[in-house]
Every structure is written in C-alpha cells, then in structure tokens.
Amino acid sequence: MSNDPLHGITLERMLTELVNEYGWEDLAFRIRINCFSRDPSIKSSLKFLRKTFWARAKVEDLYKIHLGLAPKEPGKVKDSKLKPDSDSNLDSKPPEEQED
Numbered sequence: 339m340s341n342d343p344l345h346g347i348t349l350e351r352m353l354t355e356l357v358n359e360y361g362w363e364d365l366a367f368r369i370r371i372n373c374f375s376r377d378p379s380i381k382s383s384l385k386f387l388r389k390t391f392w393a394r395a396k397v398e399d400l401y402k403i404h405l406g407l408a409p410k411e412p413g414k415v416k417d418s419k420l421k422p423d424s425d426s427n428l429d430s431k432p433p434e435e436q437e438d
Contacts (some may be wrong), residue, residue, distance in 0.1 A: 353380060
C-alpha cells in the first residue's frame with residue numbers, strides 16, 4: 339500500500355476539482371501558470387502539466403491543501419520555539435537593545 343495521499347487520484351480529477359472549487363481566475367492567481375489564465379481549458383492544462391514537473395507539483399500541493407492534507411501555507415513549518423510564552427511581554431526588546 340502506498341503512503342502517498344494522492345495515490346490513485348488522476349491529474350484530471352485534481353484539476354477538475356480545483357477548477358470547480360476556485361474557478362480558473364482564482365486558480366491562475368494561486369498558481370501563476372499561463373495555461374490557467376490565457377484561454378484555459380482542462381485539456382490544454384493537462385497537456386502542459388503532464389510535461390512540466392514543477393507546475394504539476396504546485397497543482398498537487400494545492401490539491402492537498404484543498405483536501406486538508408497539508409498546511410494552508412506550504413513551505414512554512416511551525417516551530418514551537420518561535421511561539422511566545424503566555425507570560426512573556428511581546429513588546430519587550432531583546433536584552434542587547436534594552437535601555438538601562
């Protein structure tokens with residue numbers, strides 16, 4: 339069994355669902371690909387996506403977000419060390435910048 343959440347889902351199905359959810363205009367805004375903004379169609383977009391790995395990867399990432407399988411901001415990793423403690427003062431300056 340595959341660990342890939344997209345296993346068995348065709349590119350055509352992904353694209354069709356994304357177009358139904360967002361529409362061509364919003365899809366072209368979310369993924370800057372000319373085939374989504376200039377006379378878009380499923381057929382022409384599939385032809386391009388099948389030949390262009392980076393574009394297909396962007397479509398797959400957006401589809402994972404659409405399904406709730408990925409964070410809404412791809413590439414951003416949450417780090418608990420970066421979260422302020424509830425007791426900390428958010429307005430305070432780092433020690434080297436504090437005035438005496």
